[in-house]
Amino acid sequence: MQKIRSGTLAALLLGSIITPTFSLAAPADSDAIRQAALKDEVAWDFTEGLTTEVGPRPAGTPQEARARDWAVAKLKMLGFRNVRAEPYDMPVWQRVHDEARVTSPFPQSLVVAALGNSGSTGEQGVEGEIVYFPSIADLQAAPDGSLTGKIAFVSHDMVAAQDGAGYGYYGAARRQGPSIAAKKGAIAILVKSIGTDHHRIAHTGVQMWAEGVTPIPAVAVSVPDAEQLARMVARAKPVRVHLTAVSRTLADQPSGNVIAEIPGSDPKAGVVVAACHLDSWDQGTGAIDDASGCGIIAAAALQVAKAGTPRRTIRLLLAGAEEVGGNGGRAYFAAHGQQPHALVMESDFGADKVWRVDFTLPTGNEALAGRIGQALAPLGIVPGRDKAHGGSDIEPLVDAGVPVIDLQQDGIRYFDIHHTPDDTLDKIDQEQLRQNVAAWAVTMNLVANASESLSAN
Amino acid sequence: MQKIRSGTLAALLLGSIITPTFSLAAPADSDAIRQAALKDEVAWDFTEGLTTEVGPRPAGTPQEARARDWAVAKLKMLGFRNVRAEPYDMPVWQRVHDEARVTSPFPQSLVVAALGNSGSTGEQGVEGEIVYFPSIADLQAAPDGSLTGKIAFVSHDMVAAQDGAGYGYYGAARRQGPSIAAKKGAIAILVKSIGTDHHRIAHTGVQMWAEGVTPIPAVAVSVPDAEQLARMVARAKPVRVHLTAVSRTLADQPSGNVIAEIPGSDPKAGVVVAACHLDSWDQGTGAIDDASGCGIIAAAALQVAKAGTPRRTIRLLLAGAEEVGGNGGRAYFAAHGQQPHALVMESDFGADKVWRVDFTLPTGNEALAGRIGQALAPLGIVPGRDKAHGGSDIEPLVDAGVPVIDLQQDGIRYFDIHHTPDDTLDKIDQEQLRQNVAAWAVTMNLVANASESLSAN
Numbered sequence: 027m028q029k030i031r032s033g034t035l036a037a038l039l040l041g042s043i044i045t046p047t048f049s050l051a052a053p054a055d056s057d058a059i060r061q062a063a064l065k066d067e068v069a070w071d072f073t074e075g076l077t078t079e080v081g082p083r084p085a086g087t088p089q090e091a092r093a094r095d096w097a098v099a100k101l102k103m104l105g106f107r108n109v110r111a112e113p114y115d116m117p118v119w120q121r122v123h124d125e126a127r128v129t130s131p132f133p134q135s136l137v138v139a140a141l142g143n144s145g146s147t148g149e150q151g152v153e154g155e156i157v158y159f160p161s162i163a164d165l166q167a168a169p170d171g172s173l174t175g176k177i178a179f180v181s182h183d184m185v186a187a188q189d190g191a192g193y194g195y196y197g198a199a200r201r202q203g204p205s206i207a208a209k210k211g212a213i214a215i216l217v218k219s220i221g222t223d224h225h226r227i228a229h230t231g232v233q234m235w236a237e238g239v240t241p242i243p244a245v246a247v248s249v250p251d252a253e254q255l256a257r258m259v260a261r262a263k264p265v266r267v268h269l270t271a272v273s274r275t276l277a278d279q280p281s282g283n284v285i286a287e288i289p290g291s292d293p294k295a296g297v298v299v300a301a302c303h304l305d306s307w308d309q310g311t312g313a314i315d316d317a318s319g320c321g322i323i324a325a326a327a328l329q330v331a332k333a334g335t336p337r338r339t340i341r342l343l344l345a346g347a348e349e350v351g352g353n354g355g356r357a358y359f360a361a362h363g364q365q366p367h368a369l370v371m372e373s374d375f376g377a378d379k380v381w382r383v384d385f386t387l388p389t390g391n392e393a394l395a396g397r398i399g400q401a402l403a404p405l406g407i408v409p410g411r412d413k414a415h416g417g418s419d420i421e422p423l424v425d426a427g428v429p430v431i432d433l434q435q436d437g438i439r440y441f442d443i444h445h446t447p448d449d450t451l452d453k454i455d456q457e458q459l460r461q462n463v464a465a466w467a468v469t470m471n472l473v474a475n476a477s478e479s480l481s482a483n
Numbered sequence: 484m485q486k487i488r489s490g491t492l493a494a495l496l497l498g499s500i501i502t503p504t505f506s507l508a509a510p511a512d513s514d515a516i517r518q519a520a521l522k523d524e525v526a527w528d529f530t531e532g533l534t535t536e537v538g539p540r541p542a543g544t545p546q547e548a549r550a551r552d553w554a555v556a557k558l559k560m561l562g563f564r565n566v567r568a569e570p571y572d573m574p575v576w577q578r579v580h581d582e583a584r585v586t587s588p589f590p591q592s593l594v595v596a597a598l599g600n601s602g603s604t605g606e607q608g609v610e611g612e613i614v615y616f617p618s619i620a621d622l623q624a625a626p627d628g629s630l631t632g633k634i635a636f637v638s639h640d641m642v643a644a645q646d647g648a649g650y651g652y653y654g655a656a657r658r659q660g661p662s663i664a665a666k667k668g669a670i671a672i673l674v675k676s677i678g679t680d681h682h683r684i685a686h687t688g689v690q691m692w693a694e695g696v697t698p699i700p701a702v703a704v705s706v707p708d709a710e711q712l713a714r715m716v717a718r719a720k721p722v723r724v725h726l727t728a729v730s731r732t733l734a735d736q737p738s739g740n741v742i743a744e745i746p747g748s749d750p751k752a753g754v755v756v757a758a759c760h761l762d763s764w765d766q767g768t769g770a771i772d773d774a775s776g777c778g779i780i781a782a783a784a785l786q787v788a789k790a791g792t793p794r795r796t797i798r799l800l801l802a803g804a805e806e807v808g809g810n811g812g813r814a815y816f817a818a819h820g821q822q823p824h825a826l827v828m829e830s831d832f833g834a835d836k837v838w839r840v841d842f843t844l845p846t847g848n849e850a851l852a853g854r855i856g857q858a859l860a861p862l863g864i865v866p867g868r869d870k871a872h873g874g875s876d877i878e879p880l881v882d883a884g885v886p887v888i889d890l891q892q893d894g895i896r897y898f899d900i901h902h903t904p905d906d907t908l909d910k911i912d913q914e915q916l917r918q919n920v921a922a923w924a925v926t927m928n929l930v931a932n933a934s935e936s937l938s939a940n
Contacts, residue, residue: 028577074714077711078589078711078714078718079588079589079718080589081589081590081591081711082591082592089590104719115805119596130537130538131536132535132538133538134538134539134768135539154669224905224907224909225682225684225905226684226767226903226904226905226907227682227683229685249909250905250907250908250909252766253908253909254534254538254908257531257535257537257908261535309683310683311591311711356740446683447594447683447904448681448682448683448707450681450683450705450707450711451707451710451711451714452681452706453671453681459585
């Protein structure tokens with residue numbers, strides 16, 4: 027067995043599992059809500075509708091605006107209250123088209139997709155010899171100026187993990203690689219897709235230029251194409267690539283959040299926020315990222331409402347512009363951060379089953395965590411050993427000290443699909459989607475109705 | 484147990500398996516060849532080299548010519564004799580670019596790929612309302628003229644099968660659909676990809692226009708996009724699609740076969756032909772279709788040669804232009820059909836393990852079939868109940884009555900990849916590839932050295 031952290035909360039939660047004399051009976055209302063939620067049709071209907079009728083919805087575009095209109099109409103129809111869009115403006119980076127080919131020694135096309143904020147090559151493209159770096163550490167170690175006139179090619183060996191841990195570690199190649207390559211004089215950078223699949227689809231994603239760096243064209247290469255390039259480089263001939271990655275940047279484009287509520291009976295008890303994001307990357311229809319998250323939280327809130335008016339208001343935050351930097355989450359915090367927030371949660375890691383629950387609650391709320399753990403156990407969900415961290419859309423609230431619970435979804439196949447054209451409805455398993463709704467419904471019900479104050483002391 | 488056909492061959496083969504007193508010991512040389520072949524490195528090296536150093540190699544293009552040069556050099560280096568290209572000319576259809584989008588009611592892009600011999604839309608494209616047909620039978624039943632000005636959209640429900648049976652049945656939508664739609668007045672046709680995957684990749688493939696039909700643009704739609712279109716149609720609004728599928732046709736382009744031999748000791752005993760095809764579709768690097776087939780037959784022939792000079796000459800036929808209609812196979816037959824051929828075999832169904840062996844041998848060769856069955860059994864390969872049919876590259880020889888043996892490969896995942904950008908090296912399992920080499924080596928060894936005449940009577 028691995029080492030167990032000695033924190034009070036972890037000890038309490040683990041104790042409730044390994045002590046057989048402790049009563050595991052969940053409150054009756056959790057049983058009823060869980061059973062009803064396991065028959066839910068709303069999450070699927072929401073996800074199917076948004077991905078079919080709107081499709082891709084990049085931040086700050088007319089498609090994202092259509093998504094807001096769609097969501098406002100849908101949430102009103104479902105019976106939510108105080109449904110509205112909350113607009114803000116933002117700069118927008120837009121892909122025009124991407125194309126790459128090896129020009130020598132083995133001419134053939136490569137599947138690529140520009141990363142967010144990539145420099146544009148213009149229609150004429152750029153061409154150069156590629157310099158291969160097996161990892162971002164190797165790129166970092168290259169001497170300054172050694173890439174002048176060259177195209178950097180950064181690889182890595184990402185492996186799938188249930189908790190998605192590889193994204194943080196291997197994702198550095200995408201997030202920091204372009205700035206490092208630009209500083210060393212590269213005319214462009216190819217990054218092996220931060221993904222765990224073997225399909226000819228490239229995983230895009232945002233990257234931010236470091237202070238003082240002049241943007242260069244920065245693209246993801248599909249995993250099979252990256253392996254192909256590595257095989258070419260291993261043959262020790264100079265490998266040249268022609269890259270066309272045309273993009274444009276627009277100032278002050280409209281984006282916005284969508285808000286919807288189940289009003290609670292006790293306005294002084296604080297709001298429980300359930301978040302997801304409405305925008306998606308442009309290549310797929312954003313089914314697992316994050317239409318399903320929005321479907322899950324909407325369906326779960328309705329299951330809670332069906333069981334009776336909750337003590338606390340449940341507020342859905344369908345954030346805009348998560349993918350490009352969390353603009354929606356910041357806009358929400360700017361508008362509402364001063365209101366009392368009892369707790370926040372976010373669903374933004376696909377639609378596969380929840381397998382673990384993590385808590386960051388003020389001392390004194392151990393009993394609530396225990397009740398939630400008991401209510402989730404019949405769904406195959408166990409308490410973890412670490413704190414909950416939330417996600418981008420609720421990051422400003424979490425940073426401000428609002429309590430947070432994470433219902434951790436299984437991420438084994440998430441990075442097969444993430445930020446690719448393959449993020450489509452067919453990837454969603456309806457039974458696992460319903461398990462998510464059930465997990466969210468029992469958790470939100472216990473939190474929204476908790477007699478505890480949910481504030482420190 | 485299923486009914487058993489009462490044919491002499493089937494009874495003999497099944498008898499040799501279910502009668503425990505019959506000796507199952509294979510000849511010593513089969514054991515030795517099988518063991519050596521299971522350590523083969525040549526098939527992988529060939530497949531890796533062709534797909535990396537040449538990549539996509541469509542029939543009648545400079546890339547296919549590069550593949551011939553590559554194969555001639557490689558086969559000479561491997562020690563084959565009489566290695567040469569045998570050229571012929573052919574008309575060539577070439578994809579320029581494909582693009583499609585739903586224009587209303589739910590604007591979004593679709594992943595498509597023009598089918599071989601598709602009409603060209605020109606750069607301006609075509610636009611029209613789609614008319615949905617769940618199957619080709621539904622399209623066939625549409626009244627003449629009912630599609631005037633419309634775009635036909637034909638779906639189907641292909642399922643994976645170990646023996647690939649679905650390709651013949653469901654593939655009719657691709658092969659006959661375009662001609663039927665054109666006859667009924669359609670301005671274009673979208674065919675749900677003949678594939679068993681759920682990725683945003685379209686399965687291209689050849690189709691031939693029926694006599695007197697004016698070609699229309701004909702494209703495959705990825706499976707997820709076809710499902711998306713079906714969901715839109717189910718909402719009962721008119722769904723309009725804009726399609727750009729630009730292609731061109733060139734007359735008299737150079738193509739060719741590559742031939743290589745292991746000369747036998749008895750020139751009068753007839754040649755054993757082992758076939759594969761060198762061309763591939765344009766979207767992928769043709770790893771499973773059919774670089775691996777060429778790697779398997781080359782590696783197996785070398786294993787036979789290592790065991791000693793065979794009685795019969797083993798001739799490799801790396802055919803050109805299989806994908807677009809079998810031009811290479813016909814050119815081979817025109818040049819060599821009158822020579823004595825003892826037996827033909829073809830490897831063109833991927834690189835997954837061989838699971839079944841089928842025979843079409845003249846009466847009197849049951850003992851040879853029995854010896855082959857015994858030698859294959861340790862590889863997990865069992866005799867089937869049906870006759871062997873061969874494949875496109877050897878079809879003219881088989882039609883002329885040359886005996887044939889089929890080493891049937893597992894096709895469960897073949898149509899996930901077939902004719903898509905995803906046909907790349909990473910799809911090949913090296914252990915299964917070696918099992919193919921072993922199966923081919925023991926079979927070719929027994930056939931090439933058989934004392935039987937291999938002709939009828």
